[in-house]
Structures are given as structure tokens and as C-alpha cells.
Amino acid sequence: MTKWSIVKRIPVYGASFNSMKHLVLAPADLSWSCSFSGLHSLINTGEDDEELLKKIVNHSESESKFISKINYTNLVEKYTRDGNLSGAYDLLQSLQEKNICLPISVSQNLLTAAGEQNDLKLSCRIFRELLVSVGTPSSSDCYLNLARAFINTDDCTHLSSLLKEISESSLQCRLIVMNRIILAFAESRQIDKVLMIFKQMKEWQCKPDVITYNSVLVILGRAGLVNEMLGLLSSMKEDCDVSLNIITYNTVLNGMKKACRFDICLALYSEMVQCGIEPDLLSYTAVIDSLGRSGNTKEALRLFDEMKNRQIRPSVYVYRALIDCLKKSGDFQRAVQLSDELKNTSSLDLAGPQDFKIHMRSHRR
Incomplete structure (x- = not known):
């Protein structure tokens, strides 16, 4: 198994996974406060990038430490802006070998540029080294930029x-990283690659957890692939290491509702309750709408009252959905009653979009 030794959050560039177990702390480096001297003159000569890079790379470690960190950063950023990504990457590798570390943002900007150029190999290399340096990149942009590199290709060799x-590393955060990569590919609408990653995860040491499953369910739901959602739900039930939760059921419930599969929606709701999972705002919203649209207004109204008795604030959407269904069924008296109730209800007593967002966020890792 590959060993990742992250003793300190120090950017490490150019290290392969096979050499990660040899990582050690870089010695204290006082050169950052040194005056602009030595190699400083090289950066201002106006030479072309290739010649300048050769001179910097060939200088000894002791000579290189007399150049300001700011100058190195500016040079790498210049290469990146000019599209000389290989030059920027080579310079970062050379500096790493000399125990000279630049800000993480330098690598993040290079990853952005590599993603824009669809440079698959370089994008994977930079992302790999960001993992070594910080453990888990906190910025979602890092994951999105990795995903963007693959938008125009079906070649997933470097990604796999x-x-x-x-997956085979000893990083404690490896599953979090995998899940965030899946979400990034989903946000860039690369569903086939999401399913490919998910399938391969089952064969690797880093197995999918409930967050992985739920993320894929959301992606399938957005694409309207309801049969695939049901198939994945069955797989979750067979996986002994995964327990279905409220997010799982709400995701599938909404998927079935949008596809007008009301019978399945109601069956899932009953299954959820039988499993001891209490319905929440999203659950009630999906099943009440499904009951109303399928003509079962009596049960829809019962659940609506149950929802309010449990101190779960209904949304304007639920009121309007019920009123519309009551009108269609000919129960105009009850429709008018609900309409009046909605008019007399303070906006503070109604659930809004923010309530749905807060609810979802509270279940995220």
C-alpha cells in the first residue's frame, strides 16, 4: 500500500506516490526574508522562458535560496498566465527538490489553468501533489478544476x-476526497464518469459509504434516471456496511415524485416510516404532493395535519399543491378553507427555500 506521510502542511511538488513515504520536514528556511540578490537578476533579464528556466533549475540549492520567494512565485504565475504550464510545473518541481516551498495558491492557479486547457495528465499530477501538501484541499474549486479537465474527453486513464x-493510500481523508471528486464531476454534468468512479470504488480498498451512495442518487435523480435510482437503492440495502438514512429516502422520494411514479413514492414513504425514520419537511412535501396528484386527497390532508402537529412548518408550495388538488377533485369548500388559512398565516410560520437548504446542509459531512 502506498504510504502518505504528511508530517506538516508543506507544499511538495513533483513527488510521485511511490516516493511519498520518504517525505520529511523541510529544514527551516530563512531565505524568504533575504534581500533581492543572486538569482534575482536572472528574472529581470528579459530572456525567453525556456532559457530562464534552465538557469534557475541548474543553480545549486544554496544559490537558489538567495532569491526571494516572491520572485519565484511571480515567475511561476507568469508562466501560468502565458500558458507555459510545463515550464511552471518544472520550476515547481525544481524548487521542491531544493526545499523551497511556494504558497499553495500557486499550485491552485496552475491547476485551474491545466483544467481550462484540458491537460489531463498535468491536472492529475497537480491535484495529487496538492493532496500531499494539504491532505484535503478545502477549496471546492480544486475539485471542480480537476473535473473540468475531463469534460471534452472519454479518456479516463489518468483519472482512474x-x-x-x-484509494490505496493511508490518507485518513481519502473517502472524503473521493466523495468530493464525485460531486465535482456531477456539478460539471459528467454523469458517465461519476458512475464509472462509483463502480470502480466498489472494487478498490476505499469503499463507498452512505454519502457516496446518496450523492450518486442525487445525480441520477437530476438526470431523471429513476430506474437506476431504484437499482442503486436496492444495492444499498444489500450492502451491510451502509445504512439508509433520511437523505437517502428523501432523494429517492423526490426522484419518484418528479417522474410521476406516485405508487412507488408512497411505498417508499411507508417503508421509511416502518424502518423508524421520521419524516421531515422534505419527506412530507414529496409524499403530500404525490398523494394529492394521485387523487388521494384524504390521506394527503391527514399527513398535512400530522406535519403541523409535529411542529414542522409547511411551505407555500405544500399549501398550493393541496389547494390545486382539492379543486381538481371537486372539494371546493376545503380548498377555500386552506386558501384562507394560507392568507392568514404569517410568512414566519411558513417554511421557505432557506429551510430546505439548511436541512440538507445539516446532513453533510
């Missing part, structure tokens, strides 16, 4: 290799 190495 990267993810397999992450």
Missing part, C-alpha cells in the same frame, strides 16, 4: 490511476 492511488 489517480483515484486508485488515493
